Amino acid sequence: MEKETQRMIDEFCSKMGIGTTINNEVTARITELENLGMAPEGDTASLVAAMIYTVNYRLGQSRISKATGVSVRKISNINREILKKFEEINSRTDFSKYSLWMTWKRKCWKCGKIIPVAINTAGWDFNPFFNPSSEDGGMWSKKCDNKIEEQLKRMRIKREMRYSKTIGDAYMANICPFCNNIQGDGPLHEESIELITSGFSLPAQASVFGFFNDPKLLLFKEGELVAEYPDVSTFSRNYRKYIELK
Numbered sequence: 488m489e490k491e492t493q494r495m496i497d498e499f500c501s502k503m504g505i506g507t508t509i510n511n512e513v514t515a516r517i518t519e520l521e522n523l524g525m526a527p528e529g530d531t532a533s534l535v536a537a538m539i540y541t542v543n544y545r546l547g548q549s550r551i552s553k554a555t556g557v558s559v560r561k562i563s564n565i566n567r568e569i570l571k572k573f574e575e576i577n578s579r580t581d582f583s584k585y586s587l588w589m590t591w592k593r594k595c596w597k598c599g600k601i602i603p604v605a606i607n608t609a610g611w612d613f614n615p616f617f618n619p620s621s622e623d624g625g626m627w628s629k630k631c632d633n634k635i636e637e638q639l640k641r642m643r644i645k646r647e648m649r650y651s652k653t654i655g656d657a658y659m660a661n662i663c664p665f666c667n668n669i670q671g672d673g674p675l676h677e678e679s680i681e682l683i684t685s686g687f688s689l690p691a692q693a694s695v696f697g698f699f700n701d702p703k704l705l706l707f708k709e710g711e712l713v714a715e716y717p718d719v720s721t722f723s724r725n726y727r728k729y730i731e732l733k
């Protein structure tokens with residue numbers, strides 16, 4: 488992305504009191520279209536204004552128009568063009584080949600040792616590979632992709648099919664490799680929420696459950712690890728280069 492485009496995104500976002508989440512998403516989406524040679528026609532200001540509208544309808548076209556000086560009609564036209572391009576990209580992408588996992592280190596509740604854990608992020612809004620019609624239940628998945636589990640094992644992450652009282656069913660759970668105890672899905676879910684909402688930048692020992700840190704996102708394509716990302720926004724800006732279009 489050109490420096491000028493980024494400068495304009497930052498300027499518009501600060502004018503409208505938009506936080507880093509939307510700023511990052513606008514940046515990621517424009518980069519995505521640029522990388523695919525699909526950037527919509529129009530000057531940078533109009534593109535940025537329309538993209539802000541595309542990723543957050545709640546701001547409203549007239550408010551964006553007032554803050555950016557781009558006419559409502561122009562925003563609406565480019566917005567339509569952007570949506571069409573994303574539709575085209577999505578229709579040519581086989582999302583089922585990809586999955587995005589999250590890993591971090593935590594203190595085992597039983598023996599107190601620091602252990603790595605991993606969950607599938609299917610269902611989180613930053614995960615573009617989630618297919619609602621598939622049976623994948625994210626971190627409570629009963630499905631076990633042997634290829635992925637094999638690679639997680641190499642990272643010393645122990646996972647097994649275990650029964651959870653909380654959900655009243657069995658699922659692929661994280662297990663402490665030292666004491667063999669299941670790491671409860673409640674605490675893991677809480678920790679993943681805290682890590683994601685803090686942009687993966689929580690200081691160590693910030694959790695009510697004790698120590699946890701060192702989060703990473705892992706991108707798998709057909710069961711093979713293709714990339715690692717230190718946080719969600721780095722993933723959003725860069726994952727497209729691994730995504731093959733039909």
Ligand SMILES: [Zn+2]
Nearest residue numbers: 595598663666
């Ligand atoms: Zn343990």
